[in-house]
Each structure stands twice: as structure tokens, then as C-alpha cells.
Amino acid sequence: MPVTMPAPDAGLVSRRDEIVAGLRAIVPGEGVIASEPEMRPYESDGLTAYRQLPMVVVLPSTTDQAAQVLRYCHERGIKVVPRGAGTSLSGGALPLADGVLLGMAKFNRILDIDFDNRAVVAQPGVTNLGITEAVEHAGFYYAPDPSSQIACTIGGNVAENSGGVHCLKYGMTANNLLGLEMVLISGDIIRLGGKHLDSDGYDLLGLMTGSEGLLGVITEITVRILKRPQTARAVLIGFASSEAAGDCVAKIIGAGIIPGGMEMMDGPAIRATEEFVHAGYPLDVEALLIVELDGPQAEVDHLLERVSAIAQGCGAANLRVSNSEQERLTFWAGRKAAFPAVGRISPDYYCMDGTIPRGKLPLVLARMREMSASYGLRVANVFHAGDGNLHPLILYDANTPGELERAEAFGADILKLCVEVGGVLTGEHGVGVEKRDLMPEMFNEIDLAQQQRVKCAFDDQGLLNPGKVFPTLHRCAELGRMHVRGGRLPFPDIPRF
Amino acid sequence: MVDRFTPRDQKDVAAAVEWALAGGKTLEIVGGGSKREIGRAAQWDLTLDLSGLSGVTLYEPEELVLSAKAGTPLAEIEELVASRDQELAFEPMDYGPVLGRSMGRGTLGGALATNLSGPRRIKAGAARDHFLGVSAVSGRAEVFKSGGRVVKNVTGYDLCKLLAGSWGTLAAMTEVTIKVLPRAPAEESLLVLGLDDRNAVAAMAAAVGSSSDVSGAAHLPANIAARMLGAAAAGSAITAFRLEGVPPSIAQRKAMLERLLEPDGVMLTIGEAGSRALWQAVRDATAFAATDGAGRPLWRVSTAPTLGPQVAAEIAAEVEADLFYDWAGGLIWIALPPLEDAGAALVRGAVRSAGGHATLVRAPASVRAAIDVFEPQPEALAALTRRVKESFDPKRILGPGRMYAGV
Numbered sequence: 001m002p003v004t005m006p007a008p009d010a011g012l013v014s015r016r017d018e019i020v021a022g023l024r025a026i027v028p029g030e031g032v033i034a035s036e037p038e039m040r041p042y043e044s045d046g047l048t049a050y051r052q053l054p055m056v057v058v059l060p061s062t063t064d065q066a067a068q069v070l071r072y073c074h075e076r077g078i079k080v081v082p083r084g085a086g087t088s089l090s091g092g093a094l095p096l097a098d099g100v101l102l103g104m105a106k107f108n109r110i111l112d113i114d115f116d117n118r119a120v121v122a123q124p125g126v127t128n129l130g131i132t133e134a135v136e137h138a139g140f141y142y143a144p145d146p147s148s149q150i151a152c153t154i155g156g157n158v159a160e161n162s163g164g165v166h167c168l169k170y171g172m173t174a175n176n177l178l179g180l181e182m183v184l185i186s187g188d189i190i191r192l193g194g195k196h197l198d199s200d201g202y203d204l205l206g207l208m209t210g211s212e213g214l215l216g217v218i219t220e221i222t223v224r225i226l227k228r229p230q231t232a233r234a235v236l237i238g239f240a241s242s243e244a245a246g247d248c249v250a251k252i253i254g255a256g257i258i259p260g261g262m263e264m265m266d267g268p269a270i271r272a273t274e275e276f277v278h279a280g281y282p283l284d285v286e287a288l289l290i291v292e293l294d295g296p297q298a299e300v301d302h303l304l305e306r307v308s309a310i311a312q313g314c315g316a317a318n319l320r321v322s323n324s325e326q327e328r329l330t331f332w333a334g335r336k337a338a339f340p341a342v343g344r345i346s347p348d349y350y351c352m353d354g355t356i357p358r359g360k361l362p363l364v365l366a367r368m369r370e371m372s373a374s375y376g377l378r379v380a381n382v383f384h385a386g387d388g389n390l391h392p393l394i395l396y397d398a399n400t401p402g403e404l405e406r407a408e409a410f411g412a413d414i415l416k417l418c419v420e421v422g423g424v425l426t427g428e429h430g431v432g433v434e435k436r437d438l439m440p441e442m443f444n445e446i447d448l449a450q451q452q453r454v455k456c457a458f459d460d461q462g463l464l465n466p467g468k469v470f471p472t473l474h475r476c477a478e479l480g481r482m483h484v485r486g487g488r489l490p491f492p493d494i495p496r497f
Numbered sequence: 498m499v500d501r502f503t504p505r506d507q508k509d510v511a512a513a514v515e516w517a518l519a520g521g522k523t524l525e526i527v528g529g530g531s532k533r534e535i536g537r538a539a540q541w542d543l544t545l546d547l548s549g550l551s552g553v554t555l556y557e558p559e560e561l562v563l564s565a566k567a568g569t570p571l572a573e574i575e576e577l578v579a580s581r582d583q584e585l586a587f588e589p590m591d592y593g594p595v596l597g598r599s600m601g602r603g604t605l606g607g608a609l610a611t612n613l614s615g616p617r618r619i620k621a622g623a624a625r626d627h628f629l630g631v632s633a634v635s636g637r638a639e640v641f642k643s644g645g646r647v648v649k650n651v652t653g654y655d656l657c658k659l660l661a662g663s664w665g666t667l668a669a670m671t672e673v674t675i676k677v678l679p680r681a682p683a684e685e686s687l688l689v690l691g692l693d694d695r696n697a698v699a700a701m702a703a704a705v706g707s708s709s710d711v712s713g714a715a716h717l718p719a720n721i722a723a724r725m726l727g728a729a730a731a732g733s734a735i736t737a738f739r740l741e742g743v744p745p746s747i748a749q750r751k752a753m754l755e756r757l758l759e760p761d762g763v764m765l766t767i768g769e770a771g772s773r774a775l776w777q778a779v780r781d782a783t784a785f786a787a788t789d790g791a792g793r794p795l796w797r798v799s800t801a802p803t804l805g806p807q808v809a810a811e812i813a814a815e816v817e818a819d820l821f822y823d824w825a826g827g828l829i830w831i832a833l834p835p836l837e838d839a840g841a842a843l844v845r846g847a848v849r850s851a852g853g854h855a856t857l858v859r860a861p862a863s864v865r866a867a868i869d870v871f872e873p874q875p876e877a878l879a880a881l882t883r884r885v886k887e888s889f890d891p892k893r894i895l896g897p898g899r900m901y902a903g904v
């Protein structure tokens with residue numbers, strides 16, 4: 001069932017001209033976009049099934065401008081949707097018809113590179129890859145590497161707590177973030193952390209990470225950079241079944257090895273990518289693992305031997321170790337192109353993002369095959385195997401009436417299954433609009449009310465990115481009410497002395 | 498007068514909070530009570546003792562997860578995961594020595610609530626980075642949960658991060674899930690002798706900025722080195738680097754470090770046992786154990802690593818300060834003479850100019866009642882902190898005033 005957004009406020013929409021003029025007084029020139037054709041590129045993000053033109057697009061270029069825009073909107077009850085590069089796969093940056101779309105694209109400078117403190121200070125519109133590119137001449141890199149890294153912004157990464165193929169060993173965005181500056185909807189500017197470790201007071205830095213643009217607009221970011229490992233080598237291992245591959249993953253981790261990356265693809269994904277990039281993947285297997293070991297040469301060689309032995313023990317059908325940097329990159333080229341490769345064999349695909357306890361993989365894959373048959377839609381699986389993060393790609397054709405709805409229903413069933421086996425709705429893509437109405441699968445009303453009370457502490461009128469993450473919107477006053485029962489101890493038998 | 502609740506389960510905890518809420522009573526949440534003297538010295542009506550909520554409820558080494566009731570002793574958990582060659586990678590420090598208590602009294606809930614870490618913080622993060630899921634009772638006496646039991650999850654706000662380091666002021670955690678990781682099969686440490694603070698911090702920056710993957714970098718000035726290592730320190734300052742991993746890797750990285758640090762002077766290596774003892778002493782700041790120096794005021798300062806020596810020099814220019822550095826210079830433990838404000842004006846001034854924060858870990862209650870123990874916050878942030886507090890605990894019954902007055 002398609003997700004519905006909050007009904008636009010007709011009063012605000014009718015005052016559009018006045019609002020546009022008010023915003024132009026704050027952000028001059030081309031920083032305010034109000035014509036329909038020019039707003040078109042902003043009507044959706046990576047979740048293209050959802051589209052909506054905003055009331056107006058504003059592109060501030062300084063923190064001060066962003067603060068003034070937010071204060072202006074707060075005073076007038078105007079909703080604001082922050083946007084980075086618009087690559088969100090969960091509809092996090094979907095505009096509102098009566099809202100300002102606040103694009104952070106002009107915040108595109110790197111402000112400070114500090115190798116001695118292993119920190120980079122950047123504006124939020126810098127791309128994820130842009131950070132690595134700024135430091136790689138000195139042998140450094142920024143570890144979280146979402147597949148969208150050439151396009152997605154570091155601000156969007158913080159808002160989504162994005163991961164990548166290396167996050168089992170090196171952590172998600174949250175674990176690599178040192179500080180930020182943000183503007184609340186009230187216009188208050190807040191700085192958290194810096195080049196030092198741990199925040200003083202409550203860990204608002206941690207809370208902001210993955211808050212999907214609902215708590216504050218991020219205007220500056222400090223991240224930790226790392227020195228590149230001396231070597232990296234990958235091994236490509238084919239298995240006759242995904243059970244055997246899953247077993248191998250468990251045994252590698254059980255042996256105390258945390259690889260730099262450990263990815264799995266199922267038969268349909270292997271065949272689609274091999275046809276597309278010719279990475280040399282075996283076509284006669286049902287599951288393929290790419291295990292990358294990184295570190296000093298001696299360590300990599302040692303661990304590769306152990307991983308190979310474990311894989312043989314799990315009945316690997318074939319095994320190839322990369323013998324050059326070129327070969328390692330070729331191994332990855334297939335995996336990295338998995339989404340577009342699937343895009344070639346189907347008019348449309350819908351990417352899911354649940355996480356499961358890894359041990360449940362065979363069960364989940366078997367149930368997914370049944371669902372695929374009953375929905376009449378094909379599915380290809382790529383999988384961050386080390387941390388249990390599944391990316392089933394559901395193949396459909398939006399031009400066939402009813403297929404999008406079927407794909408969405410299939411996707412929802414997969415995510416419910418993830419929760420049922422002890423997993424979660426999203427491992428790295430966020431809830432957004434896409435999984436909003438599934439939140440009750442994981443959380444009860446009290447859980448969700450507590451999260452929304454935290455939202456109220458940042459945004460008392462619910463103006464920042466409403467309609468995302470929470471299935472029902474409650475007023476802060478309503479959430480704050482408390483019913484205190486009697487003055488008696490309701491359980492008089494609690495031991496006490 | 499009832500002055501201590503010892504609930505057996507989450508229902509009891511909720512009932513106790515509900516009772517306190519109705520009667521307008523305040524509660525101090527304790528696990529093992531191992532860190533009770535940290536924080537502002539405020540008065541609370543009752544103690545909510547969670548040590549009765551104990552026991553590991555799930556441990557799946559291959560999934561890298563462990564769940565336990567919040568009052569489970571940390572020592573029990575560390576022993577259990579060690580039996581499967583795993584560890585809590587955040588290396589939680591034990592405040593026992595500096596607070597003059599026996600070691601091993603901490604609970605898992607307490608480690609998370611105070612966001613503990615250790616020397617490996619520079620590589621593996623703090624407790625907050627390994628905190629996956631929680632079930633807790635808020636100051637509204639409501640049971641809520643956040644997070645999950647898988648290592649990768651972005652479903653909803655990460656309230657675990659908020660509870661980590663909230664010192665019992667937002668909610669009473671009853672059950673928690675953490676990430677556990679394989680323990681390195683071997684370790685060794687490389688020591689460089691005789692560096693002054695600035696050169697030591699430069700050497701540490703070079704080391705952590707190299708691909709030698711050190712999991713600890715600390716600098717002990719001569720007086721502290723003597724206290725921690727005795728005769729082995731030979732009267733010199735010691736800059737220590739820890740290497741953990743499989744033996745062939747350690748050997749190669751050690752060679753890499755030796756080449757990198759060669760111009761810095763005399764080096765020596767210590768093996769497994771000595772290395773473990775050294776880093777435990779660094780972790781627990783045993784050089785400033787309460788028995789030594791009769792509990793002088795003790796500060797814990799976090800700053801940008803390269804600015805560590807500047808902060809230290811600013812303080813040492815004014816009073817006699819004993820200090821050492823962890824986290825490649827970014828964490829400074831500073832013991833000061835018994836000044837009236839425990840040296841707050843001086844320490845805070847130095848930290849303000851460098852950026853970072855300072856916590857007064859040890860001082861007499863009278864001092865902790867009079868001054869800020871945690872870093873004071875600018876007004877907009879302080880107001881946000883109050884609102885976050887109220888979103889969990891609107892009547893301010895959970896440890897009010899422990900972190901900040903009025904929070």
C-alpha cells in the first residue's frame with residue numbers, strides 16, 4: 001500500500017509568493033528556485049516511485065543563511081525537508097507540496113585537513129568520495145564507502161548513518177564521525193564534538209547520526225580518516241548453495257577473523273553482474289563470496305591461507321585469490337556494479353535493506369524463494385554477509401499495471417520476515433517514507449512515542465522532514481502528557497530495605 | 498524509611514519508578530556502585546539498585562552479539578567472552594583504583610551508562626560504538642526499547658547512543674545487547690625512551706597515522722613511568738605503542754614502527770604479559786590510584802591529540818600537575834594539588850582554548866557540590882540537553898543534578 005504524506009496546508013500554499021519573496025531576502029540570486037521546470041530535478045530521490053514537487057527550493061551557502069531560513073520557517077510554521085545529493089533509497093529527501101526543500105549542495109568545501117589528528121572538517125555537501133580524494137595523496141582515506149560514494153554527500157551519510165562494504169571492520173558513519181555543526185529549526189546553531197573523542201554530556205552526535213533529517217540541519221562535519229592498509233587482497237569463493245556460503249561466513253568469523261569486506265551474491269545476482277562486467281565470476285555456482293583481507297602483507301597472506309582452508313572445509317566449489325591489485329579490483333567490479341547490472345535485466349528493480357542474524361540466512365533465502373514464486377516476481381540477492389545486511393533486489397516493470405504495488409508488498413513481506421527472525425527493517429538505507437508504515441513491526445507505541453518525544457526536544461512543531469520515519473504524527477503537547485497513577489507502591493513486594 | 502529498591506526484574510523497576518514519580522521522589526540508579534562518586538554531588542531520595550537484574554540472556558559468538566541484564570557484572574561477561582576468544586573491544590576501564598575501591602565491581606549497564614572505554618578507544622571506539630540494543634524504563638515509568646540484536650541497524654533514532662554516557666539520568670536500562678569481537682591472539686608493545694611531551698605526541702601522531710595499526714599509544718612522563726613500570730623505566734619518560742594481532746602481522750608492523758620511530762631514540766620491546774599489565778595500568782590510570790597522593794583532584798581531559806601538550810603546559814605553568822597521556826595525546830589524566838576549586842578554572846580555561854572537554858573524576862563531595870564536574874555547555878546546547886532530559890524524564894526524578902544542575 002503506497003505511503004501517504006501529510007496533507008498540504010492550503011493556507012501556506014496560497015501564501016507561496018510571499019514566502020518565496022521572504023526567502024529571497026535571505027538567500028539572494030539563484031539560491032531560491034521557484035519555477036516548476038527548475039524544481040523538477042528535486043521532485044524525488046533514489047526512491048523514484050515517490051515524486052512530489054516542493055513549494056520552493058532553497059540552496060543556502062552559509063550556516064548563517066541556513067539558520068535564517070530555518071528561523072523564518074519556524075516562525076511561520078513552514079515545513080522543511082533537507083536534501084544532500086538525493087540518493088536516499090528510502091525517500092528521506094522526498095519533498096512536501098507545502099514545504100521548503102533545503103538543498104545543501106552549495107556547502108561543498110573541505111575546510112580543514114589535519115593529518116596529525118587524522119581528521120577532516122568538511123561542509124555537508126562534499127561527496128563521500130570527495131573526502132577520500134582530498135587526502136589520498138598522503139595515503140589516507142575515509143573508511144565508510146557506500147556504493148553511491150561518487151554522488152552521495154557526507155551530510156546525507158551522517159543523516160542516514162550510511163555504511164559500505166567495509167563497515168564490518170571499520171564501522172558505519174557513526175563510528176567515524178568526530179564532530180558536527182547543526183542548525184535547529186529554531187535557528188539555534190549547535191556544535192558537537194570536534195577533533196577530540198567522545199562528546200561531553202549526552203551523545204547528541206550519536207543521536208544525530210541516522211536521524212534522517214528530522215532533528216537538525218547539518219552544516220559542518222568532522223570525520224576521522226585512516227591510513228590505507230599496506231595491502232589488500234581478495235578471494236573469490238563459489239559455493240553450490242547459499243547454505244554452504246553462509247556456513248563459511250560463520251566459520252570465518254568464528255575463527256576470529258574480521259575481514260575488511262565480506263560480500264555474498266546469489267545465483268541470479270552473479271549471472272546478471274557477470275553478463276554486465278565480465279569480472280570472471282563462475283556461473284555454475286549458487287552463491288559467491290568475496291572476502292577481502294587488508295593490513296600488512298604478512299597478515300594478509302597468513303589470513304588468506306586460513307580463509308581458504310575454511311572455505312575448502314565448507315565445500316567450496318571453486319576458489320580464486322587475487323594476485324594483483326588489478327585482479328582484486330576486477331573481483332569487486334562485479335559486486336559494485338550489481339545494482340546497475342540487475343537494472344539491465346529488468347525494467348525496474350526495488351532494493352531492500354533488512355538485517356538478519358546471519359545464522360538465519362538459509363531460512364530467509366528459502367522463504368524469499370517461496371515469496372518470489374507466489375508474487376510472480378524475480379529477486380536477486382546481494383548481501384553484506386559479514387554483518388547480516390541483506391539487499392534483495394526485486395525485479396519488476398512499473399509499466400505493467402499492478403507490478404509496483406506487488407513489488408512493494410513483496411518487499412514489505414521480506415522486511416517483516418527479517419524482523420520475525422530477530423533482525424531489523426533497515427541496516428543502512430534508513431526508514432524514510434519507504435519503511436515508515438512498517439515501524440510498528442519492530443516497535444510498539446511506547447517505543448515510538450519515546451522516539452518522537454526526542455524529536456520534540458529538537459523540533460517542537462514537527463516542521464523538519466515530517467511524514468518520514470514515524471507512521472503517525474503526534475503533537476508534542478500530546479506526547480508530553482503524563483498520567484501518573486496513585487501515590488501507592490503498585491508492587492509492594494519489591495525487595496527493599 | 499525505604500531508601501533502596503532492589504528490583505528483581507523489569508516490572509519491579511517500572512513499579513519503583515512509577516512509585517517515585519507519584520510521590521515526587523528522586524532516584525539514584527546504581528549497578529555495582531563502582532562509580533558512585535563521579536558526578537556532581539547531589540542528594541537523591543532513594544537508590545534504585547539494579548544489581549539484582551543479572552545474567553547473560555543471549556551469547557552468539559558467530560553473530561558477534563551478547564545480551565545481558567543490565568546489572569550483570571562486567572567481569573562475568575569478560576570471562577564468558579574470553580572463553581570463546583572474544584572481548585569487549587572498547588576495553589572498559591575500571592574506576593576502582595582511582596576511586597579507592599576494589600576492582601571488578603562494575604556492571605555492564607554501568608559501563609554503558611558511563612560510556613567507558615580504554616586505550617583501544619583510538620581504534621575500536623568507546624562503549625557507545627558497541628551498544629546495539631536496549632530495553633529500559635524511562636522517567637515516565639514506561640518500558641521502551643531501541644535498537645536490536647544485529648550488528649548493523651539504522652531503524653529509528655539510535656537511543657542507545659543517548660543512553661550511553663547519560664549517567665543514569667534518562668532511563669533505567671534493564672537489558673542490553675552489545676557487539677563482541679574476536680580477541681587478538683597476541684600482543685606486544687614497543688617503548689621509546691626519553692621523549693619530552695611534544696616529541697612524544699609527534700611520534701604518536703606519526704604512529705597512529707601510519708599503517709602500523711597500533712591499538713594503543715600513550716606517553717608517560719618520567720615520574721609517572723617510574724610509578725607504573727618501576728625500575729624498568731630506568732628513570733626515563735616512556736612512550737608506548739601497542740601492537741595486537743596474529744604473530745606474523747605483529748612482527749611486520751613492529752619493524753615498520755621501528756623504522757618510523759628510529760630517529761626518536763632508544764627503543765625496547767615488551768612481550769605479552771608485560772604489555773597486558775602496562776595497558777591495564779594505563780587504562781585504569783593506576784598511577785593516580787586513590788591510595789597514592791591521598792586522592793588529589795583528578796581530571797580527565799579529551800582534546801585534539803596534537804594539542805595535548807599545550808593543554809598540559811598551560812596547567813603545569815600554574816600549579817604542580819602530575820599527568821600522563823593516552824589516545825596518542827588526546828586523553829590526559831591530570832592530578833592536581835588540593836585547590837579550592839580542584840583546579841577547575843585553570844583546567845577549563847586550558848581546555849577551552851584548545852577545544853575538547855574536561856571531567857573532574859575525583860574530588861571531595863564538597864567540591865563536587867560546588868562546581869561543574871562535566872564540561873559546562875554553551876546556552877543553546879544546555880537548553881537542548883534540558884529538553885532531551887525532559888523527553889525521557891519530565892519530572893526529573895532520575896539522578897537529577899548528577900551531570901548538570903537542573904538536568
Ligand SMILES: Cc1cc2nc3c(=O)[nH]c(=O)nc-3n(C[C@H](O)[C@H](O)[C@H](O)COP(=O)(O)OP(=O)(O)OC[C@H]3O[C@@H](n4cnc5c(N)ncnc54)[C@H](O)[C@@H]3O)c2cc1C
Pocket residue numbers: 045046081082083084085086087088089091092093104124145146147148151152153154155156157158159160161162163164165212213214216217218219339428429465
Ligand atoms: C546506487 C546507490 C547505491 C547506494 N549504496 C549505498 C550503500 O552501499 N550504503 C548505504 O548506506 N547507502 C547506500 N545508498 C543510499 C544513499 O546513497 C545514502 O543513504 C546516502 O547517505 C544519501 O546521501 P545523499 O547526500 O544523497 O542524501 P539525500 O538522499 O539527499 O538525503 C538523505 C536523508 O538525509 C537528510 N539530509 C541530507 N543532507 C542533510 C543535512 N545536511 N542535514 C540534515 N539532514 C540531511 C535528508 O533529509 C534525507 O532524509 C545507495 C544509493 C544508491 C542510489
